[in-house]
Amino acid sequence: MRVHFVVNLFFLKRLKIARVFLVLAFLAATYTPSFIHAQPSPSVGAPVLTPMIEEAKKSAFATQQVCLRYVQMNVFEFEECINDRLKVKGLSSAERLGVTYMGFVGALSGQRMGSQGSHMMTWEFARKTQKIQKKLGLKDSDLCSIIPGDCQHRIARAQLILKQGAPTPLTEAELSNGHRH
Amino acid sequence: MNLLFLKNLGLIVLKFKEFLFALSLLLPLLLIGCGGSGSSGPETVQTIRLIAINDFHGNIEPPVPTNGGSVVIKDPSNPAGVTVNTGGAVFMASLVKKLQSENPNNIFVGAGDLVYASSVTSTLFNQEPAIDVLNQLQLAVSSVGNHEFDLGRTELLRLQNGGCFPGGTIGTNTCLNNGAFGGAKFQYLAASVVDNTNKTVLPATYIKDFNGVKVGFVGLPLKGTPTAVLPAGVAGLTFLDEAATINTYAAQLRANGANAVVVLIHEGGATTATTINDKSCPNFSGPIVSIANALSNDVDVVISGHTHQEYICTVNGKLLTSTGFYGSVLTSIDLTVSNKTGVRSAVANNIPVINDTNTTLPSGLVALAKDTAMDGIVQNYVTKAAAVKNLPVGSITADIKRAFLSGSTSTRDESSEGAMGAVMTDFMYAGVPRADFAITNPGGVRSDLIYAAATGGVVTYGDLLTVAPFGNDLVTVDLTGAQIIRLLEQQWEALNCAAKNDPKSLNGCGRLLQVSSQLSYTYDFSKPAGAADGQGARVVVSSIRIGGAPIDLAKTYRIATVSFLGQGGDNFTVMKSGTNYVATGYKDIDAFVAYMKANPKLAPPTNRVTRLN
Numbered sequence: 161m162r163v164h165f166v167v168n169l170f171f172l173k174r175l176k177i178a179r180v181f182l183v184l185a186f187l188a189a190t191y192t193p194s195f196i197h198a199q200p201s202p203s204v205g206a207p208v209l210t211p212m213i214e215e216a217k218k219s220a221f222a223t224q225q226v227c228l229r230y231v232q233m234n235v236f237e238f239e240e241c242i243n244d245r246l247k248v249k250g251l252s253s254a255e256r257l258g259v260t261y262m263g264f265v266g267a268l269s270g271q272r273m274g275s276q277g278s279h280m281m282t283w284e285f286a287r288k289t290q291k292i293q294k295k296l297g298l299k300d301s302d303l304c305s306i307i308p309g310d311c312q313h314r315i316a317r318a319q320l321i322l323k324q325g326a327p328t329p330l331t332e333a334e335l336s337n338g339h340r341h
Numbered sequence: 342m343n344l345l346f347l348k349n350l351g352l353i354v355l356k357f358k359e360f361l362f363a364l365s366l367l368l369p370l371l372l373i374g375c376g377g378s379g380s381s382g383p384e385t386v387q388t389i390r391l392i393a394i395n396d397f398h399g400n401i402e403p404p405v406p407t408n409g410g411s412v413v414i415k416d417p418s419n420p421a422g423v424t425v426n427t428g429g430a431v432f433m434a435s436l437v438k439k440l441q442s443e444n445p446n447n448i449f450v451g452a453g454d455l456v457y458a459s460s461v462t463s464t465l466f467n468q469e470p471a472i473d474v475l476n477q478l479q480l481a482v483s484s485v486g487n488h489e490f491d492l493g494r495t496e497l498l499r500l501q502n503g504g505c506f507p508g509g510t511i512g513t514n515t516c517l518n519n520g521a522f523g524g525a526k527f528q529y530l531a532a533s534v535v536d537n538t539n540k541t542v543l544p545a546t547y548i549k550d551f552n553g554v555k556v557g558f559v560g561l562p563l564k565g566t567p568t569a570v571l572p573a574g575v576a577g578l579t580f581l582d583e584a585a586t587i588n589t590y591a592a593q594l595r596a597n598g599a600n601a602v603v604v605l606i607h608e609g610g611a612t613t614a615t616t617i618n619d620k621s622c623p624n625f626s627g628p629i630v631s632i633a634n635a636l637s638n639d640v641d642v643v644i645s646g647h648t649h650q651e652y653i654c655t656v657n658g659k660l661l662t663s664t665g666f667y668g669s670v671l672t673s674i675d676l677t678v679s680n681k682t683g684v685r686s687a688v689a690n691n692i693p694v695i696n697d698t699n700t701t702l703p704s705g706l707v708a709l710a711k712d713t714a715m716d717g718i719v720q721n722y723v724t725k726a727a728a729v730k731n732l733p734v735g736s737i738t739a740d741i742k743r744a745f746l747s748g749s750t751s752t753r754d755e756s757s758e759g760a761m762g763a764v765m766t767d768f769m770y771a772g773v774p775r776a777d778f779a780i781t782n783p784g785g786v787r788s789d790l791i792y793a794a795a796t797g798g799v800v801t802y803g804d805l806l807t808v809a810p811f812g813n814d815l816v817t818v819d820l821t822g823a824q825i826i827r828l829l830e831q832q833w834e835a836l837n838c839a840a841k842n843d844p845k846s847l848n849g850c851g852r853l854l855q856v857s858s859q860l861s862y863t864y865d866f867s868k869p870a871g872a873a874d875g876q877g878a879r880v881v882v883s884s885i886r887i888g889g890a891p892i893d894l895a896k897t898y899r900i901a902t903v904s905f906l907g908q909g910g911d912n913f914t915v916m917k918s919g920t921n922y923v924a925t926g927y928k929d930i931d932a933f934v935a936y937m938k939a940n941p942k943l944a945p946p947t948n949r950v951t952r953l954n
Contacts, residue, residue, distance in 0.1 A: 228611045229627055232649040233409055233666055236908040237922050244920075268615045273651050273665040274404075274411035274427075277908070309613045309623035316420035317615065 209305055212254045212296060217306045219251075219258025224266075224307075231266050234276035238266055242285070253296055258306060260288040265307050268317055279327045286318045384681045385553035390444040391603065391674040392437060394480075395452035395646030396666040398488070399459025399471035401719050403429035403696050409667035412651075412693045415616040416703055422616050425706065426698040427669035430474045430719055433694045434712035437478050440673050440692075446551045449479055451527070452646035452663070453486025453562055453607030456500065458926050462726045465802075467506040467515050470722040472525050477718055480527040482547040484560030486607035486646060488926070489529070490574040494542055501529050501543065514729055517722075530560025530605060532590050533581040542578065545590050548599055554678045556601045557594030559587050559640075563608040563628070563647055583608060584635035591639035601641045601678045608632060609648035609663050617670060618691045622654035633657050641684045642674065653689045660687045669694055730803025735937030737798045738944045742789040744853075746845040755783035755841045756848035760945040761808060762786045762855025764936075765929075767946065769901045770857040771939070772932025773815050773925050776901035777887055778859035782911045783852055785813070785903060798942070805933045813903040813929045818919035822894040826885070828915040829854070829862065830877035836912040838871035848952070852911055856949050857901075861886045867954040874914075881953065903929060 209217065227241035242263040246256065267281035293303065300318065304311035404410035406426050416423040441447050455475060456468040463471040489497050499506070503524030509515030516522045532545035547558040564583055567575045583606060591602045610627025612619070629645050633656040636643070643661045651665035653672070664670040674689040697708045741764055744757035753759070765786055769779035788807040792798050820828065831837060833851040842850035850870055863884035870879065885892040902916075904924065909917035937943065 224613070224624060224626065228613070228624075229648065231611060234904070234924075236904070237924070239908075240917065240920075240922050243917070265613050265615070269611070269613050271424075272413040272615055272617055273649070274406055274409045274669065275649075276408045279407065307613050307624065309621070310415075310615055310619060312420055313415065313422055313615050317422070320421045 212298075213302060213305055215252065215254040216258035216261065216303075219255040220262040220306050221258075223259050223262040227262065228266055228269075231270040231275060235267050235270045235278045235281050236276070238270070239263070239277070239281050242266070253292055257289065257292045257296065257298075257303075260285055260292060261303055261306050264289050264318065265309065265314060268314065282317070283321050283325075283327055286321045290318075290322065384679055386677065386679045386685070387446050387551045387554040388444065389551050389554065389556060389601075389676045389678060390440060390447040391642070391644070391672075391676065392440050392447060392449045393452065393644045393662060393664060393672040393674065394449075394455070394668065395607070395609075395644070395664055396454040396486070396649055397451070397456075397471065397475070397668045398454060398666065399456050399463030399468055400428060400667040401430040401462060401470055401474045401722065402460060403427075403432070403698060404460070404667040404669070406698075409649075409665070409669055410696075412617045412665070412669055413615065414693060414706070415618070418703070423703050423706070425693060425695050425702060427693045427695055428667055429694065429696045430478070430668065431711040431716045432696045432709040433668050433671065434478055434715035435709040436671055436692065436694055438712065439709075440671070441479075444675070448481050448549055448556070450558065450603070450605055450644060451475070451480055451483025452605045452644050453484045453560075454488045454646060455480075455483060455486070457488040457491040458928075461930065462722050464928065464931065465514060465726050465729045466517060466722065467509060468500060469506075469515065469517065469522050470719075472500055472522075473518075473718060473722075474715070476526040477715055480525075481549070482528045482530060482558055482560065482605070484605040484607050484646075485529050485531045485534070485543065485562050487562055487566040489562070490566060490578075491926070493574045493576070494578060497529070498542070499524070501525050510732070513732060517725055530558065531562065532559050533561040533564065533583060533586040534566075535579050535581065537577055545586075546594055548594060548597065551678075554601075554680050555599045556603060556676070556678065557591070557597070557599030558603050558605055559590040559594065560605040561586055561607070563606075583632045587632075587640060588635075588637045591637060595639050600680050601676060601684045602639050604636070604640055604643045606632070606643060606645050607647045609645040609650055610652065610654075610661075611648055611650045612652045612654070614652065617651050617665070617693065618653065620653045620689075622652055625652065625654050625656070629661065630656055633659055633661055642676065642687060644672070644674075651691055653691060660689055662689050662691070664691060730801060730806060732802045733799045734802050734805060734934050735800045735940065736942050737790050737792055737800055738942050739792050739798075740789065741943070741945045743783070743786050746843060747847060748845060752845075753783070753786075754843070754846045754848075756843070756846040756851045756853055758853055758855065758948055758950045759783070759786065761789050763858070763946040763949065764790075764943070765809065765933070766855050766857035766901075768933045768936035769815055769903070769929065770859060771936050772927055772929075773817055773901035775899060776817055777898040779857040779901040780854045780860075780906065781902055782906045782913070783855055784911060785809075785905065786855060800937060802934065805930060805937065809929045809933050813905065815901060815925045815927045815929055815932060816904050816907040817899050817901050817921070817923045817925060818907050818916055819897050819899050819921040820915065820919045822887075822892045822896050822898065824915055824918065825887075825892065825898060825900075826880055826882060826894070827875070828913060829864075829880045829885075831874070831913050831915055833864075833870040833872075833879050834874055834877045834912075835871050836874070840912065852913075853950065854913070858946065858949060859888050861949045861951075863951040863953055865953045884951070901925075 223245050230237035245259045264285035267278050271278035300315045410428045411426050413422045413424050456471045506515035511520050529543050531543040534542050564580045566580050594602050608629050610629040613624040645663045649666040654661045662672045664672050670691050676687050677685045695708045741760045743761045744754040744759035746752045746754045766779040837852040838850035841852050863881040864879040868879045
């Protein structure tokens with residue numbers, strides 16, 4: 161049985177040696193090291209989004225691009241950035257939802273590392289998100305598609321935070337860097 | 342498929358023998374692409390454990406849980422996860438030893454900002470405790486970060502090579518152990534930092550042989566370092582493009598026989614993960630992404646930092662990790678590497694440094710034991726820190742006090758201006774580049790400086806710590822002239838009037854911001870206090886001077902303050918509506934010390950605020 165391998169290149173088809181090297185180039189170009197597991201494709205099995213959620217998702221993504229980098233050892237600059245986004249005139253409710261939900265998820269993300277101010281911000285933005293969510297008639301699980309991540313954890317945290325109520329504001333000593341003189 | 346048809350379409354058709362010939366030529370190239378060095382002799386495969394840290398910032402003691410001293414861990418029995426207290430060198434030492442004991446082929450590495458912007462114990466002794474602790478942890482190699490340049494190249498080289506702090510007092514604030522400081526036993530790398538002769542100021546690479554398998558390291562800070570530190574810190578230095586630098590040195594490491602190449606870079610990204618060790622790496626973004634995407638196949642692993650984020654991701658086929666900050670988490674990476682074909686597998690986990698301050702821990706989690714040897718080292722510095730508080734840092738000519746309630750010598754009056762508050766704001770203004778003036782909340786002025794004739798008014802470090810005990814970050818916030826007027830009115834509006842209301846106060850109620858000498862104004866006491874937010878009208882607008890000039894309502898002014906007030910503390914909500922909030926990286930106590938040293942025989946300042954009626 162004769163097996164044939166095909167490479168698409170027009171102008172060198174008569175040159176045998178060149179053909180060999182073209183195959184080399186083709187295989188090298190399509191080769192990817194596989195020693196590390198690739199990330200799962202986000203599109204596989206992705207739910208179909210309603211226009212409202214799609215709008216919130218776009219808004220959240222745009223907010224992430226501008227604001228998420230400010231989540232560092234504290235969330236103060238991040239909160240300022242989120243609040244600035246909310247001041248933009250003419251935002252639809254879905255767009256506001258995207259911004260506030262990014263505020264909540266970003267603060268929760270900072271809280272996983274003990275970032276200063278994250279306790280208060282998660283509570284504030286859980287409330288803001290819940291308010292818009294109710295207005296739009298959305299369930300907790302409807303928000304999952306807006307921002308990638310562990311949504312079951314986010315839902316559980318939001319419920320816990322809202323149930324516990326306002327956290328005690330940090331004292332000036334707690335807002336310091338914790339130096340024990 | 343019809344071959345003639347393919348040929349007519351201009352397609353190249355190889356026979357099977359031709360394909361085998363091609364494959365034989367390709368195979369060595371594929372091996373190189375896999376990271377193999379193509380060395381002669383038998384194949385050796387080793388599993389090598391990399392233990393990684395970044396952004397330690399000299400936190401040799403456990404940080405407070407609300408500021409880097411806790412993490413949220415996924416808990417199968419609790420969908421909301423569990424928060425545990427973390428950090429502290431004595432606990433980290435136990436974790437490092439455990440990880441080392443599990444695999445003798447190990448190396449402890451860092452990705453920068455290991456020192457500076459640090460806890461007071463490391464600051465007091467010019468970062469020598471942080472270096473000592475990292476030596477004890479057997480750190481082998483680290484990139485520099487931007488903070489390693491806080492005091493400039495010469496000081497960075499002192500931390501690397503040893504020697505006492507210039508101008509320091511041996512045995513008191515430098516060279517504490519037998520009058521000497523040996524410097525870092527680990528190697529700092531700075532591949533992208535070159536001087537005027539185009540030479541790197543520190544080595545670019547490091548290579549270690551693990552029983553026949555070589556791992557090469559390239560270390561570098563972010564290109565934007567000059568914008569993150571004071572100009573003097575990076576004078577005469579050029580910071581080159583990250584990806585191009587890495588690719589150049591990674592190729593060199595391969596040529597020198599490295600079977601795997603690991604990048605240690607002080608630049609990072611962020612995810613929207615809400616528990617640590619979430620390997621799905623949701624929504625990963627940030628400067629490190631474009632850098633990683635531009636890296637060649639010579640690079641296998643990227644260990645990153647700077648953003649104070651925690652993640653384990655894969656970008657451009659490369660494992661990409663970061664631990665967060667302040668030593669709360671370590672990354673453990675197991676690399677299986679062949680001396681023929683390079684990296685075969687890479688598995689990473691972010692492991693919390695669980696300390697003993699947790700009252701309860703869920704099943705499956707245990708606190709790390711204190712490492713005895715490390716405990717001795719840390720306690721030595723903590724004890725010596727107490728002694729350093731007696732170090733003279735300046736002098737005063739008379740008492741410099743806060744304002745006190747009428748008839749009291751001990752109860753402060755936060756509704757009035759005090760000389761101590763004026764000094765505090767003066768040092769904040771002096772300690773922050775490019776501010777127009779400084780303010781602080783009266784509650785942040787915690788004590789007074791009392792003149793002692795016997796010492797000629799000498800002021801010690803400990804004295805300053807009683808005045809400014811919080812180790813606050815100095816920040817800047819931009820406000821317009823109109824917003825500044827609103828800010829000043831908030832001093833007497835309802836919330837602050839209710840919070841600070843004492844008939845013994847000359848002003849009745851309110852919180853009076855302490856202001857630096859660049860700002861002066863008059864207020865009219867005959868106007869009512871306690872108005873609703875936005876309704877106050879005590880400030881005489883025409884009296885406001887900033888830098889000697891009348892306030893411009895439309896102009897944007899930069900205000901230096903502490904982080905507490907900068908983000909709207911004490912009901913000064915106008916601060917939250919400001920723009921361009923910047924954490925400068927400077928501590929109030931450091932600025933205070935510098936100011937006192939620069940202003941010997943400091944006299945109590947005159948008032949900047951005038952009351953009418």
